[in-house]
Amino acid sequence: MTDAPTIVPQDTTESTDATQVKPMRVLAVANQKGGVGKTTTAINLGTALAAIGERVLIIDLDPQGNASTGLGIDRRDRNRSTYDVLVGEAALRDAIVTTSVPRLHIAPSTLDLAGLELEVSSARDRAVRLRNAIGRLNDGHAEGTDYTYVLVDCPPSLNLLTVNAMAASDAVLVPLQCEFFALEGLSQLLKTVEQVKEALNPRLSIHGIVLTMFDARNNLSSQVVADVREFMGSKVYDTVIPRNVRISEAPSYGKPVLVYDLKCAGSDAYLRLATEVIQRERELATH
Numbered sequence: 001m002t003d004a005p006t007i008v009p010q011d012t013t014e015s016t017d018a019t020q021v022k023p024m025r026v027l028a029v030a031n032q033k034g035g036v037g038k039t040t041t042a043i044n045l046g047t048a049l050a051a052i053g054e055r056v057l058i059i060d061l062d063p064q065g066n067a068s069t070g071l072g073i074d075r076r077d078r079n080r081s082t083y084d085v086l087v088g089e090a091a092l093r094d095a096i097v098t099t100s101v102p103r104l105h106i107a108p109s110t111l112d113l114a115g116l117e118l119e120v121s122s123a124r125d126r127a128v129r130l131r132n133a134i135g136r137l138n139d140g141h142a143e144g145t146d147y148t149y150v151l152v153d154c155p156p157s158l159n160l161l162t163v164n165a166m167a168a169s170d171a172v173l174v175p176l177q178c179e180f181f182a183l184e185g186l187s188q189l190l191k192t193v194e195q196v197k198e199a200l201n202p203r204l205s206i207h208g209i210v211l212t213m214f215d216a217r218n219n220l221s222s223q224v225v226a227d228v229r230e231f232m233g234s235k236v237y238d239t240v241i242p243r244n245v246r247i248s249e250a251p252s253y254g255k256p257v258l259v260y261d262l263k264c265a266g267s268d269a270y271l272r273l274a275t276e277v278i279q280r281e282r283e284l285a286t287h
């Protein structure tokens with residue numbers, strides 16, 4: 001990363017005050033493997049960050065629309081979607097809807113998004129449309145009411161949608177399922193991050209890797225954690241998300257697990273992950 005100018009010396013003894021003006025951080029939640037916990041992480045990390053006081057926007061960039069459904073946004077209420085934003089027919093602000101969680105908003109998706117790649121294939125700005133939309137997000141908006149975190153939920157593919165997410169982000173957060181072959185495909189993902197960094201977004205970095213669906217009764221799970229930590233070192237968050245039935249039940253009620261069952265192990269893990277994400281942000285800011 002290039003040196004960012006220091007704006008104000010930080011008093012580290014003070015607690016975080018989310019009402020002060022903070023820069024917006026954009027994180028892409030990406031892994032081309034399907035079903036590894038991207039959407040679950042976007043929803044629940046987003047909810048945990050909002051619970052801590054951050055103002056969070058989730059951008060649903062998957063035509064499946066699982067993040068939108070999981071947050072209880074009915075398909076009939078998706079009047080404007082991320083598809084409209086990426087084809088240039090709506091501003092991102094106009095697509096945003098509130099959720100039942102205070103300070104957590106979402107720009108929902110619809111199935112139309114599946115056709116985007118073909119529709120914009122000859123447009124020169126096709127890979128930076130999301131970045132441009134996010135860049136205009138705070139136009140004319142009161143200072144101090146803008147988002148502090150934007151989480152982009154990517155589809156299970158390294159397609160134009162994921163490239164848009166990476167081109168628009170400060171960093172990539174990679175959920176990795178604790179299963180055999182967990183690391184398979186990771187090098188391809190890291191290569192894509194490098195390519196986007198070189199061609200479109202020099203500031204892009206890997207924020208971290210979060211191990212998901214850890215099963216303590218399964219020796220394989222522990223072996224996967226050890227292997228991934230050996231291969232990726234400090235890039236792996238300390239927090240491991242357990243396999244937890246409450247996490248898998250919550251979306252069918254249109255609720256994040258933290259709302260569905262705050263006391264369960266899954267909620268606890270996502271709260272710890274949020275604390276770690278914020279901690280990493282602080283470390284990045286002081287480097």
Ligand SMILES: Nc1ncnc2c1ncn2[C@@H]1O[C@H](COP(=O)(O)OP(=O)(O)OP(=O)(O)O)[C@@H](O)[C@H]1O
Nearest residue numbers: 034035036037038039040156213242243244247248
């Ligand atoms: N920690 C967990 N414990 C139990 N079930 C989980 C956990 N995390 C995710 N799941 C379940 O696993 C399935 C896949 O999770 P999720 O939809 O988050 O993955 P994804 O990577 O977004 O999938 P896709 O690639 O299809 O977008 C879902 O049914 C989800 O409820």
Ligand SMILES: [Mg+2]
Nearest residue numbers: 038039062066
């Ligand atoms: Mg998903």
